Amino acid sequence: MSVGLEHYLVVSATLFCLGLFGVLSRRNLLVLYMGLELMLNAANLALVAFSRFNGNLDGQVIVFFVITVAAAEVAVGLALLVALYRKRRDPRVDELTLLKS
Amino acid sequence: MALDEILLWTLLFLPLLAAAIITLFTSRRRRLSAGISIAAVVLSFLLALVVFAGFQADQPREYALNWLSLGDFAVQFGIRLDSLSMLMLLVVTGVAAVIHVYSWGYLAGDPGFSRFFTGLSLFTFSMLGIVAANNFIQLFICWELVGCSSYLLIGFWYDRPAAADAGLKAFVTTRIGDFGFLLGILTVWAALGSLNFAALQERALAQPGLITTAAGLLIFCGAAGKSAQFPLHVWLPDAMEGPTPVSALIHAATMVAAGVYMLCRVLFLLNAPALQVIAWVGAFTALLTAIIATQQNDIKRILAYSTLSQLGYMVLAVGLGGATPAMFHLTTHAFFKALLFLGAGSVILALHHEQDIWKMGGLRQKLPVTFWTFLAGTLALAGVWPLSGFFSKDSILALAAERNHALLALALLTALLTSFYMFRLVLVVFFTNHRSAAAGRAVETPPVMVIPLRLLAIPTVAAGFLGIEYFVARQFEPQAAARLSAWGQLVFPFQHAPLAALSGLAAAGLGFLAAYQLYAGAKKEPLESRLGAFGRAVQNRFYFDELYAATVIRAHEFLARAADWMDRWLIAGLGVRGTHGTTELLGRALRLFQTGNVQTYAFLFALGLAVVLWLALR
Numbered sequence: 001m002s003v004g005l006e007h008y009l010v011v012s013a014t015l016f017c018l019g020l021f022g023v024l025s026r027r028n029l030l031v032l033y034m035g036l037e038l039m040l041n042a043a044n045l046a047l048v049a050f051s052r053f054n055g056n057l058d059g060q061v062i063v064f065f066v067i068t069v070a071a072a073e074v075a076v077g078l079a080l081l082v083a084l085y086r087k088r089r090d091p092r093v094d095e096l097t098l099l100k101s
Numbered sequence: 102m103a104l105d106e107i108l109l110w111t112l113l114f115l116p117l118l119a120a121a122i123i124t125l126f127t128s129r130r131r132r133l134s135a136g137i138s139i140a141a142v143v144l145s146f147l148l149a150l151v152v153f154a155g156f157q158a159d160q161p162r163e164y165a166l167n168w169l170s171l172g173d174f175a176v177q178f179g180i181r182l183d184s185l186s187m188l189m190l191l192v193v194t195g196v197a198a199v200i201h202v203y204s205w206g207y208l209a210g211d212p213g214f215s216r217f218f219t220g221l222s223l224f225t226f227s228m229l230g231i232v233a234a235n236n237f238i239q240l241f242i243c244w245e246l247v248g249c250s251s252y253l254l255i256g257f258w259y260d261r262p263a264a265a266d267a268g269l270k271a272f273v274t275t276r277i278g279d280f281g282f283l284l285g286i287l288t289v290w291a292a293l294g295s296l297n298f299a300a301l302q303e304r305a306l307a308q309p310g311l312i313t314t315a316a317g318l319l320i321f322c323g324a325a326g327k328s329a330q331f332p333l334h335v336w337l338p339d340a341m342e343g344p345t346p347v348s349a350l351i352h353a354a355t356m357v358a359a360g361v362y363m364l365c366r367v368l369f370l371l372n373a374p375a376l377q378v379i380a381w382v383g384a385f386t387a388l389l390t391a392i393i394a395t396q397q398n399d400i401k402r403i404l405a406y407s408t409l410s411q412l413g414y415m416v417l418a419v420g421l422g423g424a425t426p427a428m429f430h431l432t433t434h435a436f437f438k439a440l441l442f443l444g445a446g447s448v449i450l451a452l453h454h455e456q457d458i459w460k461m462g463g464l465r466q467k468l469p470v471t472f473w474t475f476l477a478g479t480l481a482l483a484g485v486w487p488l489s490g491f492f493s494k495d496s497i498l499a500l501a502a503e504r505n506h507a508l509l510a511l512a513l514l515t516a517l518l519t520s521f522y523m524f525r526l527v528l529v530v531f532f533t534n535h536r537s538a539a540a541g542r543a544v545e546t547p548p549v550m551v552i553p554l555r556l557l558a559i560p561t562v563a564a565g566f567l568g569i570e571y572f573v574a575r576q577f578e579p580q581a582a583a584r585l586s587a588w589g590q591l592v593f594p595f596q597h598a599p600l601a602a603l604s605g606l607a608a609a610g611l612g613f614l615a616a617y618q619l620y621a622g623a624k625k626e627p628l629e630s631r632l633g634a635f636g637r638a639v640q641n642r643f644y645f646d647e648l649y650a651a652t653v654i655r656a657h658e659f660l661a662r663a664a665d666w667m668d669r670w671l672i673a674g675l676g677v678r679g680t681h682g683t684t685e686l687l688g689r690a691l692r693l694f695q696t697g698n699v700q701t702y703a704f705l706f707a708l709g710l711a712v713v714l715w716l717a718l719r
């Protein structure tokens with residue numbers, strides 16, 4: 001049995017769904033962030049797989065961009081997270097309902 | 102601009118100017134306000150006399166400003182000066198001047214003194230506007246202004262519910278007539294294409310037929326409302342809730358005569374069938390209200406029903422095609438009825454606002470000037486030679502004798518009743534002994550009120566042989582008009598139509614005898630027990646108010662309730678509140694999604710995305 005594009009995509013989709021599930025269900029902001037990274041990397045995996053099977057490098061270029069932007073995003077995100085934690089002494093997201101009122 | 106024109110415009114606008122000045126600047130200074138108002142109207146009267154001095158009857162003149170232009174339709178504000186309007190200008194300003202002076206005394210000390218004079222001045226302006234009008238639009242506007250000032254003055258003591266209701270009743274009732282009037286004006290405009298009286302007079306002659314009859318009757322609706330003809334007569338007696346000078350000026354001498362004046366002004370528009378209706382309505386009103394007048398106990402109400410009856414006379418004259426007798430009677434009636442009302446006001450004031458004639462009595466010695474002038478007015482109204490009322494009433498009777506004998510019979514019966522109720526009034530109020538303490542202590546009213554009575558007594562006695570009839574006749578019957586000396590005028594009725602003149606005098610005499618038999622020395626109403634059910638019906642004014650309350654007012658209330666239901670439940674309920682309620686409900690439902698929790702949003706976002714993907718990839 002040869003490993004085809006479908007297998008990569010299935011793995012990528014599974015990872016993405018796991019990441020999404022983490023984002024939606026976990027309460028701790030830090031774990032939520034990890035879910036987010038998982039979703040990004042699932043997308044990266046799919047892009048690399050497409051790049052490999054289409055025989056060009058477009059996908060891989062996008063992946064580099066994604067990694068770069070993700071690094072920046074994580075830096076900003078973690079900074080926010082720390083600031084928020086310092087202010088509220090509570091990492092749980094479901095307490096953050098300031099948007100409602 | 103000719104001198105004449107300047108004088109006329111000044112005459113017309115002086116009272117309006119006075120009203121404006123009083124309202125805007127001097128309403129706190131009562132004596133100054135009254136002074137301005139009185140000065141304006143007296144000046145108007147003097148100007149009218151100056152215009153009269155240079156007046157030539159065979160040259161009607163017209164001055165007009167273009168007030169509004171819509172395409173080829175122009176509304177003018179103008180003055181038409183002919184015999185008809187000249188006479189009315191003199192009567193209106195003259196009577197108004199006297200009554201303004203009288204009001205100074207009658208309302209002295211009233212908190213609304215300035216407001217009262219504003220109303221009087223506004224009324225005088227509007228009335229002069231009607232008289233001077235050279236077109237239907239101006240006439241109608243001033244017509245409504247007159248109604249408005251009448252409303253304000255009837256309800257002058259607005260803290261009395263009866264007065265406020267009476268003002269409303271007068272306004273609404275006349276408005277019903279005015280609705281017909283407006284339709285009539287529109288009909289005339291549609292049929293003849295102009296609203297200017299001079300232009301209409303040229304075109305109207307070539308327009309017989311149904312549309313002319315309809316227009317004539319609709320216009321008569323307006324006159325019936327303003328001049329209080331049956332079936333719209335109910336407002337005038339109630340209008341007596343206003344101060345007595347108002348009753349004298351507006352509801353006896355001038356405004357109620359506006360309907361008759363207007364009919365004379367547009368006599369050329371009225372064809373035979375319309376005139377027939379007008380004559381019968383007039384005669385019927387005259388008789389009906391004269392009957393009612395015989396059993397009233399309020400001094401002002403008796404005079405009010407008498408006014409209605411005399412207006413019926415004038416309308417009858419118009420219906421018989423006689424503008425000259427109608428205007429003649431209008432003029433003499435203005436003088437003697439104003440005199441009678443002012444006399445009644447003097448009595449009322451002397452008795453501290455007592456109006457029931459059965460609580461008066463024996464006032465002959467206590468109020469001598471009031472008594473003698475009131476007696477002059479009574480004799481004139483009853484039609485006793487040689488007072489003014491005899492001549493004007495006789496000219497109407499002579500016309501009826503010439504044209505329609507059934508109407509003559511009605512008119513003579515009315516004349517008899519007129520004499521009867523007026524002498525009843527005089528006998529009960531001024532003779533025998535006083536029936537209440539207030540009547541025993543009465544003293545003559547101050548000179549400011551007595552002098553107007555004396556002034557009005559002069560034309561009341563003499564207006565019959567001053568050539569007023571000839572003055573008007575030159576406009577309406579230029580061939581037949583003959584100038585007579587004063588003596589010639591005194592005997593003219595007996596030469597011209599002796600039967601009418603003698604039967605008129607006989608009716609007056611019979612009325613006096615009947616009144617003397619019944620009321621000389623009477624302590625209370627002697628007819629009450631003898632007439633039974635008919636008497637009660639008469640005392641209750643034939644239940645017209647009750648009838649209208651049961652029909653017109655109830656129907657109106659039903660309509661109002663239906664409209665209210667529509668508004669409350671269909672428009673406000675379903676329409677406005679329905680829309681607002683649905684929106685709010687949707688908003689509340691949507692708010693449930695806005696939890697403020699990031700994860701919920703993310704979940705909804707993912708769900709949405711999944712749905713879109715499913716739809717796109719299906």
